[in-house]
Structure formats: C-alpha cells, structure tokens
Amino acid sequence: MTGERYDLAVVGGGIMGCAAAIHACGGGLNTIVIEQGAIGSGASGVNAGTLSLQIKRLKLMPYALKSHAIWREAGKAVGFRRIGGYTLAFTEREAEFLTERMALKREAGAPIRMVSLNEVADKEPGLSRSVVAASYCEEDGDANSSLMGVYYRHMLREAGVAFRERDGVMDITREKGDFVLRAKSGTIRAKRLLLAAGAWLGDLLPMLGSHLPITVRVNTVSVTEPGPPVIGSIIGHATGLLSLKQKSNGCILIGGGWQGTGRPAQGRGEVNANTLLTNLRLARHVAPGIANRRLLRSWTGYEAHVPDFYPLAGRLPGVENAFVLGCVRGGFTIGPYIGRLMGDLILGREPELPLFDPARFAPGSSNSTNQH
Amino acid sequence: MREDWDAIVLGAGPAGAEAAMTAASFGFRVLLIDEEHAAGGQIYRAPDHEHGDKGEGRELRRRLGEADVVCAFEHRVWHITRDFEVHALGPDGPMRFRAPSLIVATGAIERHCPVPGWTLPGVIGLAAATILLKTHKVLPGRRVVVAGSGPLLPFVANEIRQLGGTVVRLVDAARRRDWVGVAPQVLYAPALAMRGAGWLARLAISGVPLRYGHGLREIAGDGKVERVTIGPLSPDWDQTEGASETVEADAVCIGYGLIPSNDVTRLLRADHEFDPDKGGWVVRTDAEGRTSVPGLYVCGDAAGVVGAAAAPLSARIAARALARDRGDSAVAGHDREAARARAALAGKTIFGRAMTKIATPRRGASNWAKDETLICRCEGVSKGAIEAAIREGCATLDDVKVATRCGMGSCGGRICAEPVGALIAVLTGAHRAEIGQATGRSPLRPVSIDQIVGDFDYSDIPFPEASPQ
Numbered sequence: 001m002t003g004e005r006y007d008l009a010v011v012g013g014g015i016m017g018c019a020a021a022i023h024a025c026g027g028g029l030n031t032i033v034i035e036q037g038a039i040g041s042g043a044s045g046v047n048a049g050t051l052s053l054q055i056k057r058l059k060l061m062p063y064a065l066k067s068h069a070i071w072r073e074a075g076k077a078v079g080f081r082r083i084g085g086y087t088l089a090f091t092e093r094e095a096e097f098l099t100e101r102m103a104l105k106r107e108a109g110a111p112i113r114m115v116s117l118n119e120v121a122d123k124e125p126g127l128s129r130s131v132v133a134a135s136y137c138e139e140d141g142d143a144n145s146s147l148m149g150v151y152y153r154h155m156l157r158e159a160g161v162a163f164r165e166r167d168g169v170m171d172i173t174r175e176k177g178d179f180v181l182r183a184k185s186g187t188i189r190a191k192r193l194l195l196a197a198g199a200w201l202g203d204l205l206p207m208l209g210s211h212l213p214i215t216v217r218v219n220t221v222s223v224t225e226p227g228p229p230v231i232g233s234i235i236g237h238a239t240g241l242l243s244l245k246q247k248s249n250g251c252i253l254i255g256g257g258w259q260g261t262g263r264p265a266q267g268r269g270e271v272n273a274n275t276l277l278t279n280l281r282l283a284r285h286v287a288p289g290i291a292n293r294r295l296l297r298s299w300t301g302y303e304a305h306v307p308d309f310y311p312l313a314g315r316l317p318g319v320e321n322a323f324v325l326g327c328v329r330g331g332f333t334i335g336p337y338i339g340r341l342m343g344d345l346i347l348g349r350e351p352e353l354p355l356f357d358p359a360r361f362a363p364g365s366s367n368s369t370n371q372h
Numbered sequence: 373m374r375e376d377w378d379a380i381v382l383g384a385g386p387a388g389a390e391a392a393m394t395a396a397s398f399g400f401r402v403l404l405i406d407e408e409h410a411a412g413g414q415i416y417r418a419p420d421h422e423h424g425d426k427g428e429g430r431e432l433r434r435r436l437g438e439a440d441v442v443c444a445f446e447h448r449v450w451h452i453t454r455d456f457e458v459h460a461l462g463p464d465g466p467m468r469f470r471a472p473s474l475i476v477a478t479g480a481i482e483r484h485c486p487v488p489g490w491t492l493p494g495v496i497g498l499a500a501a502t503i504l505l506k507t508h509k510v511l512p513g514r515r516v517v518v519a520g521s522g523p524l525l526p527f528v529a530n531e532i533r534q535l536g537g538t539v540v541r542l543v544d545a546a547r548r549r550d551w552v553g554v555a556p557q558v559l560y561a562p563a564l565a566m567r568g569a570g571w572l573a574r575l576a577i578s579g580v581p582l583r584y585g586h587g588l589r590e591i592a593g594d595g596k597v598e599r600v601t602i603g604p605l606s607p608d609w610d611q612t613e614g615a616s617e618t619v620e621a622d623a624v625c626i627g628y629g630l631i632p633s634n635d636v637t638r639l640l641r642a643d644h645e646f647d648p649d650k651g652g653w654v655v656r657t658d659a660e661g662r663t664s665v666p667g668l669y670v671c672g673d674a675a676g677v678v679g680a681a682a683a684p685l686s687a688r689i690a691a692r693a694l695a696r697d698r699g700d701s702a703v704a705g706h707d708r709e710a711a712r713a714r715a716a717l718a719g720k721t722i723f724g725r726a727m728t729k730i731a732t733p734r735r736g737a738s739n740w741a742k743d744e745t746l747i748c749r750c751e752g753v754s755k756g757a758i759e760a761a762i763r764e765g766c767a768t769l770d771d772v773k774v775a776t777r778c779g780m781g782s783c784g785g786r787i788c789a790e791p792v793g794a795l796i797a798v799l800t801g802a803h804r805a806e807i808g809q810a811t812g813r814s815p816l817r818p819v820s821i822d823q824i825v826g827d828f829d830y831s832d833i834p835f836p837e838a839s840p841q
Contacts, residue, residue, distance in 0.1 A: 038771050045774055057840060090830060130830075146774045153765050166767070225782055225818060239835050259836075267641065268811050273451050273459050273468070281825045282833055294818035295450075296782065299811075309840050329840075 006032045006162070008346060009181055009190035011169050011204060014044035015332065016325050017196030018152040019339025020346070022159040024194075027347040031161045032190070034183055036168040039156070040148030042198050043331065046301035048221045048255030049079075049145040050243045051333050052234055053110035054087045054102065054137050059310065060330060061108035062353055067337035071143055074336075078143040078151050081248070085140030085234030086120060088131045088286060094238035095133035102135040112137045126230035126289025133238075140234045142245055145332065172207040179322070192346060195316070196325045196339075199264040199302030208319050212312060212361050214304050214327060218260040218269040220276055222298040226250030230289035242282050244290075252290050254283045260300035269300035305329060306361060313338055313355040314345065317362035324358050373444065377403045377471040379694060380458055382449060382636060385413020387672020387683035388477030389432055393439040394691035395475070398700050403469055404436075405444045405460060407817075411436050413479055414499060415680040417507050428680075444469075450815035450824065454640060456667065459824075466824050473667045473694050476637060477687065480630035480651065480673035483790050485520075485737040486755070488745050489591030490626065498524040498627030505531040512537075513623025517600045519543035519588050522629040522731030526571035529580060532625075539580045540621045543602050545609055545628070545737075546730050547585035557726035560719045561681055587740065589616055591624055600624060610736030629731025630677045631790060637674075638812025640665055646804040650676030651728050652790065653809050659714070661690030662697075669694055678724025685717040738791070738798040747795075748788040750781020758792060762799050768808045769793055782818055785810050 006029075010021045013035030025031040033039075051071055056064040071080050087102070089095040099114060106112045115136045120127060156163050164185055171182040172193070181188040197204050202214040227250050235244040242256040258279040262269025276298055284291055304327045306312055311329070316322040325342045328334050341351040381392040384406035392404040404411075410418035416429030425433070436443070444462060451459040458469045482499045484490070496504070496512055498520060504510045505528065515538045518529045529539045558565045575582065587609065589601040603616030630651055634644060637655035643664035645656045654676050661669045671690040672683040692710055695703045741747060743756035753776045761775040772778055772792055779785030779792070789810060796807045 038766075038768065038774075041770070041774070146777070149766075149771065150761070150764065150775045165765070223780075224821065241835060270454055271451065271814055273453060273457065276451075277825055278833060280821055281828050284821055284825055285828075285830050285833070291822040292820060294782075294820050295815055295824065296818050297780070297784075297813045298815065299813050 004032070005178070005189040006030050007190065008032070008192045008194065009034065009179060009188055010194045010196055011181070012195065012197035012200070013039040013152070013163060013165065014042050014196065014198055015040065015148060015152070015335035016328065016339045016342070017194065018156060019336045020194055020196060020325060020342040021161045022155055023340045023343025024346050025159050025161045027343065027349070029192070029347065032188060033156060033161055033163040034167050034169055034181065034188065035163065035165050036200070038149050038165050039153045039163065040151070042200075043301045043303050044148045044335070045145050046221065046299055047145050047219070047332050048243050048245075048253050049142045049332065050234060050245070050255065051080075051142050052085050052137070052140040052236060052243070054085055054105065054112055054135060054140060054236055055240050056105070056110070056330050056333065057309070058104055058108045060334060061105065061110055063334045063337055064330060065109055066353070067334045068139060070336040071333075074143075074151070078147050080141065080143045082139065082141040083233050084136060084138045085236060086115070086124060087135045087236040087238060088120070088127070089133040089238040090128075090130055090285075092132065098133055098135055098238040110137060111139055124232060124235070127235065127287050128285060142234060143332075144247070169204065172204075192321045192323070194323045194325060194342065194346060198326055199304040201304055201312075201324065201326045203265055205324075208316065208322060210316055210319060212324075212358060213307055215306070216264060217257065217303045217305065218262050218300045219255070219303050220258045220260050220271055220279060220298060220300050222254040222276065222280065223296050224252040224254070224290065224293035225296050227293055231287060235286060237282065237286060242279070242286060244283055244287055251296070252293060254279060256282065262300065262302075264302050269302060271298045271300055303331070311338060311356040312358045313342055314357040314359070317359045373442070373467065375469055377401050377469060379403075379473040379475060380405065380456065380469055380471040381475040381477060382458075383413065383477035383479055383672070383674070384408070384411035384436075384443065384445070385477060385479050385672060385683065386416060386428070386432060386680045387479070387674070387687040388413070388475070389436050390684035390687035391475045391477055391671050391691045392441045393436060394688045395694060396440045398695040398703060400695070400698075402441050403444060403471070404441050405447050405449055405458070405469075407446065407448050409445050411443070414502070417503060419507055448817055448819065450817060450819045452636060452639060452814070452816075454665075461819050461823055466826050473669065473698065475669045475671060475690060475694065476674055477670070477672045478633040478636055478674045480677050481633050481786050483628045483631050483652075483733070484626070484787055485628050485733050486741040486745055486747050486791055487588045487590060488742050489593070491746050491749050492591055492593055492597050493595065494593070494597030494622060495591060495624045495626060498528050498625050501528050501625040502531070505535060509535060511535050512625055513597070513621065514538060515540050515621045516623045516625060517541050517543065517588075517602075517619065517621045518625045519602075520627040521545045521733070522627070523568055523727050524627060526568060526575060528625050529575055530571045533575070533578060533580070539575070540619050541581050541583055541600070541602060542575060543583045543586045543588060545585070545587050545605055545733070547607065550730055554726040554730055557722050561723035564681060564723065587611065587737075588624070588626070597622055597624055606736060607734070608736045609734035610739065628733050628737070629728060630673065632674050632677055634674065634809075635784065635786075635812055635816050637663060637668070637670060638809060639814055639816065640668060641812070642668060644809065647676065648732055649725050649728065651732070652804075660693035661686060662693055677728045678721050679727060682717055682720035682724050685713050685720060688713050689717065733794065735794070735798055738795045747791055748776070748778040748781065750783050751777040751779075753778040753788075755795070758795060759799065762796055767796070767800060767802065768806070769796070769810050770808065772796065773810055779810055784817075
C-alpha cells in the first residue's frame with residue numbers, strides 16, 4: 001500500500017488537534033491534520049465562546065490561566081475580549097454554593113471576588129434586581145468561536161502543517177509500525193497518531209481496538225438579533241447553567257449547556273424546545289433587558305466527556321505511538337494550552353504541567369474512580 | 373385549540389390549502405397553519421378588505437371555509453422537532469401542535485442577483501412589489517425600472533401602469549430568442565400564456581421601452597434610487613461592451629425567478645438535491661411528494677418551482693400519498709383520480725419548468741457586483757470579503773457563513789445563500805451540490821424571547837444537575 005508518510009497524523013481539526021499539530025510541527029515533526037468537516041467546525045466553532053475562570057474546575061485552573069494568556073495573545077484574530085464576568089445567585093442556597101465555590105477557585109489562583117449588589121446594579125443595569133449574591137472575575141471574557149476555522153487554517157499554513165478538510169477517516173490499521181489511515185482522499189501513513197476528534201472519539205477509538213467510557217453532551221447555544229447595549233460583561237449563573245454576553249455587533253449570545261438531542265454520527269444535533277425555552281427563561285430572568293429581543297438562531301454542539309469530567313490527554317493505552325486528546329471540560333478555554341502540552345508529550349518532551357493519562361480508564365486500572 | 377392532529381399542513385397557499393382539504397376529505401383531522409390572516413399564499417393574497425376579494429383566491433378561501441379543516445392563521449411557526457412537534461407563536465401566545473404526518477407547502481422565495489446599489493432605499497423585490505401593488509394598491513415609486521428575469525416582470529410592469537405609475541424601462545436578462553425557445557412549453561398552459569402575452573402587448577402599446585438581453589449595471593443615488601444604468605448581456609449573462617444607458621428613476625423592482633423555500637425540510641434534515649430545473653436547492657421527493665423523512669411530505673413550489681397552476685395538483689397527490697401511507701383504504705379507490713392528477717400535473721410542470729429555466733441566472737450574473745457591493749445586507753458582508761474567504765479555503769456555504777457571518781442575520785440567509793453559492797461555484801469550479809446549503813436551524817423566523825417563553829416563575833425553572841464545576 002502506498003500513500004504519503006508523515007511523522008504525525010492528527011485526526012480532528014478542532015482547537016486541540018490544531019494546537020497540538022502546530023506545536024509538534026514546530027518541534028520538527030512532519031505533521032498532517034485530517035478533518036471530516038471544516039477546520040474548527042465541530043465543538044470549537046459552535047460553542048458560546050466563553051473564556052471564564054469562574055466556571056473552571058479547581059484542578060483545571062492552572063491550565064485555564066495559562067490558556068487565557070494564549071487567547072489574549074491571539075487577540076483580534078479570534079475576537080478576544082477581556083470584559084470581566086459576573087456570576088449571580090438568586091436564592092440563599094445558590095448564594096451559599098456560589099460563595100463556597102468561588103473561595104476555592106480564588107485559592108486555586110483565579111482573581112475572583114464576591115461583590116456588592118450595588119456594584120452589580122451599577123455596572124450592569126440590564127440585569128435583574130433580585131440578585132442575592134454575585135462574584136466577579138476581571139480575567140473573564142470571550143472569543144468568537146465562529147472564527148476558529150479562519151484562524152486555525154491560517155495558523156496551520158503558517159506553521160507548515162499539512163491539512164485536509166472534508167476528509168473522514170474510515171479505517172486505521174498498522175503496517176510495519178506505521179499507522180495507515182484510509183481516508184476519503186486516499187491513504188495516509190504516519191509514524192505517530194493523535195486522535196483529537198472531540199465527540200467523534202467514540203467512533204474512532206474502536207478502529208484501534210480501544211474503548212474508553214466516552215459520553216456525549218449536546219449543548220445548546222442561541223443568539224438574538226443585534227440591538228443597543230444591555231450587558232457589558234460575561235454573565236453566569238451560580239449553577240453554571242447559563243452564559244450570557246453581548247457581542248460587539250450587538251447580538252446577545254445565550255448558552256449554559258442545556259441539552260438538545262442527537263448523536264455525532266448522525267450529523268448536527270437538534271434543539272430540544274423544552275430545554276431551549278428553559279434556557280431562555282433563565283436568561284430572561286437574569287437579564288430582563290433582553291426580554292424584547294428577537295431570537296435569531298439556536299443550534300447545538302457536541303461535547304464529549306468521561307465519567308470523572310477530566311480530560312483525556314496522553315498515550316492511548318495499549319497502542320504504541322498513539323495519543324488521545326479530548327473530553328476537556330472547558331475545552332474552548334483550555335484547548336490551545338493543553339494542545340501545546342500534548343505536542344510536547346508527542347515530541348518526547350516533559351510537558352510544563354501534567355497531562356491526564358487515559359490509562360486511568362483502561363481495564364484493570366485502579367485509578368478509574370471519580371477525582372476531585 | 374387542540375394539540376394533537378392527524379396531519380398538520382404548513383402554508384395556506386394554493387398547495388397547502390388544497391392539501392389540507394384533500395387530507396380532510398379522507399377523514400383526517402387537519403390543522404392548516406399560516407402566518408397571514410387568510411389563505412391564498414403570496415400568489416392569491418387576500419386583499420385588505422373583504423369586498424375586494426376576487427378570482428382564484430376568493431374561490432380558494434370559499435372552498436376552504438366550507439371544508440373540514442381547522443385553520444391557525446396569524447401563527448408563526450418557529451420550531452419543529454423531528455417527531456413533528458410544531459411550535460408556533462399566535463395571537464394567543466406560544467402554541468404547540470403535534471401530528472404523525474406533516475405536509476410542507478411553504479412555497480418559494482425570490483432570487484436576487486446583487487448589483488452595485490441594490491441595497492439603496494427604493495429597490496424592492498418583484499414579489500414585494502406584487503404585494504404592494506395587488507394587496508395595498510400602492511406604487512413603489514412614480515418612475516420605476518422593472519428588471520430581472522421571468523414572468524413576474526411584465527406582470528409587475530403592468531400593475532404599475534394600471535395604478536398610474538411610469539415604467540421607465542422593463543429590463544429582461546433573457547433574450548427574445550430565449551422566450552421564443554420556450555414557446556412550445558408555454559403552450560402547455562394556454563390560459564397563462566395568453567395572460568402573459570396580454571401584459572406584453574399592453575406594455576408595448578403604451579410605449580414602455582422593453583430591453584431584452586439586458587441587465588442592470590448600477591443603481592445610483594444619494595441615499596435613495598435616482599439613476600439606473602442598463603447595459604447588454606451575453607447569452608451567459610456576462611456584461612458585454614455594447615452601449616449602456618442611464619435613466620432617471622425613483623424605484624427599482626427587481627427579481628430573478630423563484631427558488632423553493634426549504635428551511636423547514638432543512639431543519640428536519642430531509643435529503644435535498646441541487647436541481648436547476650426545479651429552481652435550485654430543493655428537498656428530494658418521490659413522484660408523490662414523500663421526502664426521505666417518514667411522514668414528511670412536500671407539495672407546491674416548495675417541492676420544485678412550477679407555479680400556482682400546478683400547486684393544487686401536487687397537493688392532492690401528496691395528501692393522497694399521506695392517506696395511503698396511513699393505511700386509509702378509501703384512498704385505493706381514488707387511484708384513477710390520482711392518475712388524472714398526475715397527468716394534469718405533467719402538463720403544468722412543463723410550463724412551470726420553462727418559466728423557471730428562463731428566469732434562472734446564468735453564471736455571468738456572479739460578476740455583476742463589485743468588490744464593495746454588499747452581498748449579505750443583514751450582516752453587511754461585501755463581495756470582496758466573501759471572495760477573500762473563498763480564496764482562504766472556504767469551499768462550502770457553511771464555511772463562508774462562519775468565516776464572514778454572511779447569512780447569519782435576520783433573513784436567515786434567504787437572500788444571500790443563492791448568490792454566495794453561485795459565487796463559490798464560479799470561483800472554485802465546484803458543483804453546487806458540493807458547495808451545499810447552510811445547516812437548517814431554528815427558529816425558522818425570528819421570534820421575541822418574551823413571547824415564546826410566556827409567563828413563568830423563577831422557582832419553577834427546573835435545574836438539572838450540572839456537570840461538576
């Protein structure tokens with residue numbers, strides 16, 4: 001069997017796959033990215049673009065802080081904005097939870113503080129007056145997920161990484177130590193393989209005889225028509241079930257991980273009217289200023305996770321020279337940084353921060369219980 | 373109004389109303405939904421006042437009134453789930469309806485070919501002009517240029533003249549010989565052909581300058597339409613060297629034929645195909661209007677643009693297919709009637725297809741806009757920005773959409789998808805089928821958040837357990 005031969009083949013052209021490919025290529029590996037759709041068109045391109053430390057898990061905080069710096073550097077090319085973020089509680093119970101969680105996140109290095117209700121009312125007059133507690137993080141902001149395709153296509157070209165779009169991998173075999181990927185456009189051979197296919201990991205892993213306990217969430221995002229400014233910062237809810245922001249073009253973006261339906265193998269997911277309406281009610285309650293806006297578009301994106309909600313980032317158990325990267329909770333924020341760490345691991349270098357070994361889910365692993 | 377129905381029909385034009393009546397005649401409980409206040413669709417729009425009602429529209433509304441069909445007028449459908457739960461916003465607030473079968477009869481939308489100045493106030497579509505003229509008896513301007521392609525051109529020009537306006541020029545991108553070429557097909561609908569010939573004759577008698585094989589070069593003016601430049605086109609619709617002329621005008625009515633409205637079928641992930649004979653991107657159906665999604669049927673122009681004469685025929689066929697699929701034994705006895713409907717439809721289809729063909733832009737139309745001309749008016753995206761995105765590797769409509777925001781505005785891409793698809797094809801050489809359509813999304817039309825969420829209490833919001841924070 002003939003075909004081009006690379007040092008590294010990356011399956012999946014999202015933020016993480018691209019970031020890892022660019023870093024590995026910079027370290028001297030002849031690298032190709034194979035993407036079934038368009039670069040940055042999966043979860044990377046359809047999420048709400050929130051870059052918030054307030055919704056990051058404690059253990060992931062150092063990664064989020066490092067990644068924030070990368071996003072800031074990318075700046076205008078990704079629509080980066082550091083506009084600060086408020087997280088709001090509306091009941092005593094939510095307030096208690098918020099205060100407790102944010103104290104821990106502050107200890108983990110995020111510059112988060114509890115703020116007075118007057119400050120919230122003063123800074124964000126479009127929000128509800130029924131807030132009972134609020135936290136603030138000046139580092140919070142967002143980027144424009146729609147720009148991921150344009151941005152990473154450009155970055156891949158600059159770095160000299162080969163890439164193929166609209167090119168699904170149908171089959172992976174091994175031949176004389178190489179991986180042989182049978183793709184729509186032909187055969188690709190590579191010495192090393194990184195699977196970074198997000199929600200499609202579950203379909204790819206069995207090609208290598210590997211099985212990891214991956215579950216897929218179907219997150220809903222909505223956008224309104226543009227209008228005058230009503231919200232100046234990133235707005236969240238104590239439960240983590242809302243993200244609200246006004247983009248510079250005046251549109252309001254509403255997220256929060258409310259669940260639609262669908263399976264990655266069947267194409268784009270479907271909005272569930274009930275959860276969408278609940279999502280909108282919550283947004284409407286939190287920010288009465290958006291009530292008379294017209295909803296323009298709602299969509300869904302697939303987000304994969306494993307039972308402990310920590311990343312899969314490391315060597316693929318039982319398959320030499322194969323690596324896996326995905327299931328990163330808060331993957332939009334953390335993606336560019338954890339992608340670099342992954343590149344280091346593939347290059348045989350010691351990553352700056354530890355990765356998250358998928359072996360914890362391998363059969364017989366004693367470490368496969370929930371971590372905190 | 374009840375929630376559960378045997379069949380729901382979307383769109384109360386000549387196709388949807390007929391489909392609803394046919395399905396009801398088999399004993400199905402049928403709900404017919406439309407955004408307007410009465411049946412008729414765009415072609416047989418109900419007038420503002422009842423006493424002005426006439427012609428085919430009045431007859432359709434009379435028959436529908438006598439049929440056993442429940443109508444939900446003034447209802448805007450904003451979401452449909454894959455198991456056919458239809459979410460609508462009506463005068464009484466948010467509603468939801470369910471049915472095991474759904475007939476889509478959402479008609480067609482107008483195609484536009486951007487030229488410099490097409491976004492100036494005073495430029496309106498031929499379809500919008502039809503509403504203004506027919507329903508509201510309002511002139512789009514005093515001195516009007518009517519331009520584009522297809523049979524709506526002479527119709528709109530005539531209506532303008534009848535209301536006392538001046539048609540400065542009638543500019544048809546098709547050549548006279550193109551019209552002569554479709555004469556045999558046109559004769560399949562003699563009544564319609566006579567009507568069209570009558571419009572043209574009246575325009576000629578009244579001295580309206582007709583420019584065949586011509587297109588607009590530019591619409592210009594200070595904040596509104598003031599001047600229109602017209603020049604000759606090649607058979608491929610490329611702008612040619614011949615003499616151009618500039619005329620004074622205060623309005624331009626413009627349109628280049630119709631394309632099937634397919635946002636519902638896209639949302640429901642039915643298979644679509646690119647078929648220029650049917651007006652472009654269209655849901656794939658069998659001969660009886662069945663789509664790739666079980667229980668989902670399409671009729672009328674939404675299944676391929678063939679016009680109002682064919683609409684009731686394809687509607688009866690689709691409604692009958694629905695009844696048969698639902699195991700209605702009474703339908704079997706109607707097979708002779710179905711065969712008659714199919715034969716009649718074939719003739720009307722030949723006429724409709726000829727009109728679609730003559731109106732469909734040729735590839736040269738993609739070169740009419742300049743770099744700075746807006747293609748997506750909602751998001752303000754210029755032709756130059758779209759071309760740059762295509763050069764950077766955007767190869768599909770969805771690629772261009774995410775890269776430039778083209779098609780992300782209030783119109784949902786209805787206006788820009790067609791010229792952008794054509795532009796990608798011209799620049800990359802790809803076939804329109806590869807370039808694709810934008811992914812179907814809800815809401816199907818913009819809806820107010822306040823109106824769809826209704827009244828609620830914060831304490832009633834069901835919070836599931838979130839992923840660990």
